[in-house]
Amino acid sequence: xxxxxxxxxxxxxxxxxxxxxxxxxxxxxxxxxxxxxxxxxxxxxxxxxxxxxxxxxxxxxxxxxxxxxxxxxxxxxxxxxxxxxxxxxxxxxxxxxxxxxxxxxxxxxxxxxxxxxxxxxxxxxxxxxxxxxxxxxxxxxxxxxxxxxxxxxxxxxxxxxxxxxxxxxxxxxxxxxxxxxxxxxxxxxxxxxxxxxxxxxxxxxxxxxxxxxxxxxxxxxxxxxxxxxxxxxxxxxxxxxxxxxxxxxxxxxxxxxxxxxxxxxxxxxxxxxxxxxxxxxxxxxxxxx
Numbered sequence: 343x344x345x346x347x348x349x350x351x352x353x354x355x356x357x358x359x360x361x362x363x364x365x366x367x368x369x370x371x372x373x374x375x376x377x378x379x380x381x382x383x384x385x386x387x388x389x390x391x392x393x394x395x396x397x398x399x400x401x402x403x404x405x406x407x408x409x410x411x412x413x414x415x416x417x418x419x420x421x422x423x424x425x426x427x428x429x430x431x432x433x434x435x436x437x438x439x440x441x442x443x444x445x446x447x448x449x450x451x452x453x454x455x456x457x458x459x460x461x462x463x464x465x466x467x468x469x470x471x472x473x474x475x476x477x478x479x480x481x482x483x484x485x486x487x488x489x490x491x492x493x494x495x496x497x498x499x500x501x502x503x504x505x506x507x508x509x510x511x512x513x514x515x516x517x518x519x520x521x522x523x524x525x526x527x528x529x530x531x532x533x534x535x536x537x538x539x540x541x542x543x544x545x546x547x548x549x550x551x552x553x554x555x556x557x558x559x560x561x562x563x564x565x566x567x568x569x570x571x572x573x574x575x576x577x578x579x580x581x582x583x584x585x586x587x588x589x590x591x592x593x594x595x596x597x598x599x600x601x602x603x604x605x606x607x608x609x610x611x612x613x614x615x616x617x618x619x620x621x622x623x624x625x626x627x628x629x630x631x
Contacts, residue, residue: 356375375421397424501522520551521585
């Protein structure tokens, strides 16, 4: 698979590649960072992240700062892969809504005036790109260990990660869903969860949320004009409670599951913390995998 374009990202030696989807032709930007030195005989462990533009810099810096000092951090080297879009912005809200929204999806008003309606439901298209197109591309660039591969997603990305866990549990060994939008579109994800059978697979799952994703607002939000609206949304989204309930359900199925709450963080500020914790989930040394 030949990139449409490629270049050096401004984050610790990562490179980016614009790949055209073999089926739809749409272009996604793939960021790739490979550790120094020779790959292990079995290939590098890896972490694939959604919302690539927003997370790749944090992930690379966290890896570079910690993996050099394993006795103080317990973090080993691994390959970082992040999938985003050909933009200099942290997000492409329109594209990510489609890619990270599992089917069947729905249509919503435009984000901005004179722009198209927002659609969800393209998760199967995104999954095929990740598991076929991207893996074929990566096989020509870096040696990866298929028996040690993680997927990270935040918010909509967390929803996507859980949906893919339930529909393709063979795709990854480590699954990290930070602040997952479990109750999105009338909690349709729970139907997939209830039909999920891990079939004896040894899977590691990390669910998490920020402290201020529960029933209360962050201190700086409490006196804001939109405080009442935010509280009403929290009652519907139930981010912390839904993630805790999901963790309990998956643990009962025999998966290696844990849930973490990150102090002082909101739905958006939690992202750097969650990225770092994802690295430790996948690349920790001397811990059960």
